[in-house]
Amino acid sequence: MRIRMKGIYKFWEGEFGKIRVLENVNLDIADKEFIAIMGPSGTGKSTFLHLLGCIDKPNFGEIYLDNTDICKINEGIREQIRLEHIGFIFQNYYLIPTLSVLENVMLPMQLANSFVGQQEEKAMKMLELVGIQDKWNYDTAKLSGGQRQRVATARALVNEPGLLLADEPTGNLDAKSTREVMDMLKIVNRQQGVTTVMVTHDSKVAAYADRIYYLDEGRLSTANI
Amino acid sequence: MIAFSLAKKNIIRKQERSLLTIIGVILAVGSFVALLSIAEGLNNKLTSEIVSRNVDIYVTASGAVSLPTGSIGALGSDDEEVEIEQSLPKDAISIETVKNKTDIHKLKRIRGNFIDFLNPDADGNQKVPYIKHAIGITRFQKKIRGRNVVFWGLPFGTSDDGTPLFNLYLQGMKVQAGVFPIETKQYDDIYSCLEKKELSSLSEEEKVFISGYKIAEELNLKEVLDKNDKIEMKTSSSDFKLKPEAIISFNSGFQDYFCYMPIQTALAINGTTGKVKEIWIQVENKDKIKETKRLLHYYFPNLEFKTAEEYLGTSGEIVKYAWFMEFAIALIGILIATTASMNTMLMSTFERIREFGALRAIGANRSVIASMILIESLILSIIGGIAGIIVGIIGSTFLDDAVKILFRVSFPMANITPTLIIYALLLSVFIGVVGALIPIIIVYRLEIIRALKWDM
Numbered sequence: 304m305r306i307r308m309k310g311i312y313k314f315w316e317g318e319f320g321k322i323r324v325l326e327n328v329n330l331d332i333a334d335k336e337f338i339a340i341m342g343p344s345g346t347g348k349s350t351f352l353h354l355l356g357c358i359d360k361p362n363f364g365e366i367y368l369d370n371t372d373i374c375k376i377n378e379g380i381r382e383q384i385r386l387e388h389i390g391f392i393f394q395n396y397y398l399i400p401t402l403s404v405l406e407n408v409m410l411p412m413q414l415a416n417s418f419v420g421q422q423e424e425k426a427m428k429m430l431e432l433v434g435i436q437d438k439w440n441y442d443t444a445k446l447s448g449g450q451r452q453r454v455a456t457a458r459a460l461v462n463e464p465g466l467l468l469a470d471e472p473t474g475n476l477d478a479k480s481t482r483e484v485m486d487m488l489k490i491v492n493r494q495q496g497v498t499t500v501m502v503t504h505d506s507k508v509a510a511y512a513d514r515i516y517y518l519d520e521g522r523l524s525t526a527n528i
Numbered sequence: 529m530i531a532f533s534l535a536k537k538n539i540i541r542k543q544e545r546s547l548l549t550i551i552g553v554i555l556a557v558g559s560f561v562a563l564l565s566i567a568e569g570l571n572n573k574l575t576s577e578i579v580s581r582n583v584d585i586y587v588t589a590s591g592a593v594s595l596p597t598g599s600i601g602a603l604g605s606d607d608e609e610v611e612i613e614q615s616l617p618k619d620a621i622s623i624e625t626v627k628n629k630t631d632i633h634k635l636k637r638i639r640g641n642f643i644d645f646l647n648p649d650a651d652g653n654q655k656v657p658y659i660k661h662a663i664g665i666t667r668f669q670k671k672i673r674g675r676n677v678v679f680w681g682l683p684f685g686t687s688d689d690g691t692p693l694f695n696l697y698l699q700g701m702k703v704q705a706g707v708f709p710i711e712t713k714q715y716d717d718i719y720s721c722l723e724k725k726e727l728s729s730l731s732e733e734e735k736v737f738i739s740g741y742k743i744a745e746e747l748n749l750k751e752v753l754d755k756n757d758k759i760e761m762k763t764s765s766s767d768f769k770l771k772p773e774a775i776i777s778f779n780s781g782f783q784d785y786f787c788y789m790p791i792q793t794a795l796a797i798n799g800t801t802g803k804v805k806e807i808w809i810q811v812e813n814k815d816k817i818k819e820t821k822r823l824l825h826y827y828f829p830n831l832e833f834k835t836a837e838e839y840l841g842t843s844g845e846i847v848k849y850a851w852f853m854e855f856a857i858a859l860i861g862i863l864i865a866t867t868a869s870m871n872t873m874l875m876s877t878f879e880r881i882r883e884f885g886a887l888r889a890i891g892a893n894r895s896v897i898a899s900m901i902l903i904e905s906l907i908l909s910i911i912g913g914i915a916g917i918i919v920g921i922i923g924s925t926f927l928d929d930a931v932k933i934l935f936r937v938s939f940p941m942a943n944i945t946p947t948l949i950i951y952a953l954l955l956s957v958f959i960g961v962v963g964a965l966i967p968i969i970i971v972y973r974l975e976i977i978r979a980l981k982w983d984m
């Protein structure tokens with residue numbers, strides 16, 4: 304999936320007036336590209352991903368996913384894009400606590416009515432991919448942070464999206480798990496051609512990406528590492 | 529369906545809260561069923577009794593409001609009789625005291641200007657055509673062995689064509705001659721016995737009655753009957769000893785809960801000699817009911833004449849009133865349950881706003897979440913509703929006992945009808961829908977990004 308962002312502004316209404324989180328952000332990401340975004344805490348990295356993920360809207364600017372301006376379409380279509388074309392690994396995972404590991408991974412397929420008849424199989428395959436298949440019937444509350452992150456990854460990828468948005472996907476992992484997850488994301492990106500935008504603090508993790516951007520004080524720049 | 533399985537799982541996860549909601553609904557539906565079972569039962573029994581009685585025209589004092597089953601609703605007063613009697617215009621409906629005690633033929637009926645007027649004379653001539661029979665009946669309620677018992681005073685004689693007058697009543701009760709199924713005596717025996725007693729019923733010694741099967745059980749009358757004994761009845765003026773002659777069973781309506789005696793005995797005991805509560809008329813030809821009624825009204829403008837339907841309608845009014853009263857009381861429970869259910873659904877919504885946000889963020893649309901909330905609320909309220917119906921059925925028997933004591937009614941009234949159960953189920957669905965309403969509105973208005981960052 305190709306992404307183009309043009310003149311994106313995002314404000315929040317704070318106690319002392321407007322907080323400018325994103326200021327004139329412009330970005331072009333080619334299909335199948337792997338991008339990393341780095342930056343200090345609170346600079347708007349998550350906000351940036353939310354805009355791309357059709358979860359939030361900018362105050363100004365245009366965002367094209369392939370040729371669709373997602374700021375101009377109605378909520379129903381945005382829902383459908385979220386469900387079918389975007390996988391989101393949230394910073395806080397946002398797993399559904401009433402559902403087991405397997406059910407969490409099956410959920411996007413059930414909502415989209417995709418892979419009917421083989422949803423369980425497909426979900427198990429995804430769990431294998433992220434290396435947590437032995438915990439398939441666990442309560443998500445009983446998982447460690449790293450394990451949750453893997454489940455969230457499996458859930459994000461299960462509908463085979465064209466765009467994967469990952470907010471600190473290795474934030475809670477040790478060095479070994481980090482390598483495993485990053486290898487996996489790289490493989491998914493290469494083999495399935497999923498355009499990937501990843502936010503991270505870790506320059507070692509960022510090094511997996513094709514390009515690295517730096518977000519600070521609302522402005523996006525090419526990183527010079 | 530994903531909404532359903534999510535709803536089910538959430539109910540299981542929050543067991544305590546689910547239970548609390550269910551209990552709220554149980555209370556509402558239970559009190560609804562228990563309370564309204566009384567009105568339902570009253571309605572059903574009245575209808576079945578009045579329909580089966582086979583009376584075409586009822587004559588009552590103008591403006592007299594009474595249920596055909598006696599003194600229901602005479603709240604706590606011992607003198608309800610008096611009030612009803614007072615509303616009877618004495619000139620119109622009074623029956624002259626028996627004049628000639630030796631005239632057996634005429635004594636078989638209650639003699640009096642009005643009833644004589646209605647019934648054909650010895651030559652078969654009638655002032656008002658089409659009337660087959662006219663009998664006077666009375667009712668009163670007294671305490672026997674600590675229980676309120678309704679007594680019916682009925683004529684036990686035969687009419688001129690030989691039809692037993694009491695049969696007019698008995699026919700309605702679906703009891704045929706010879707079928708007094710319970711205890712000792714044959715129909716003819718009792719009948720002739722009562723007929724004889726009717727003549728001498730004014731003597732203190734010989735007050736007899738027959739008892740409905742259910743009330744006989746409550747009063748333990750079988751023992752009295754077997755010992756050929758008597759039971760005591762206290763009234764405000766004097767005490768009487770009454771001798772049970774037989775126990776009868778009708779297997780329908782209220783009738784098994786009443787006692788029956790010759791009308792003279794009843795009038796004497798009650799100190800209302802010369803006054804009846806109602807006169808029942810059977811018309812020869814059903815087509816002539818309206819005409820007969822019009823004619824009677826012309827002759828007696830200050831009496832009320834009602835066809836069976838109208839009579840049932842008057843009682844129906846009282847039942848309707850009872851229904852609304854009971855519904856009003858039940859409404860308190862319903863309001864509490866609805867509020868409780870709204871509260872739990874609201875709490876559970878606020879607790880799960882991040883979850884809703886997450887669901888929306890991965891592409892679930894609002895209606896999936898709304899259905900999830902609605903289904904959850906409905907599952908709880910319907911479980912509560914079904915349990916509430918069971919609780920209500922059990923509760924209705926207790927309530928029935930309470931009503932019997934409070935309103936001094938001698939028979940059980942509670943009746944759980946299919947209509948009532950359907951209403952109860954509708955009520956629980958209503959509670960479920962209302963409980964889900966505000967959470968659904970919240971979900972529809974919520975922005976995903978705010979939901980995801982929601983702090984409890």
Ligand SMILES: Nc1ncnc2c1ncn2[C@@H]1O[C@H](COP(=O)(O)OP(=O)(O)OP(=O)(O)O)[C@@H](O)[C@H]1O
Pocket residue numbers: 315316317324343344345346347348349350351394977978981
């Ligand atoms: N809903 C909101 N209302 C007001 N301000 C917000 C809201 N969401 C985010 N912000 C503000 O926007 C800024 C950017 O937040 P964001 O979560 O995008 O940062 P981040 O770069 O992801 O930080 P971190 O690395 O800690 O995750 C912060 O200053 C935050 O306080």
Ligand SMILES: [Mg+2]
Pocket residue numbers: 348349350394470
């Ligand atoms: Mg962030």
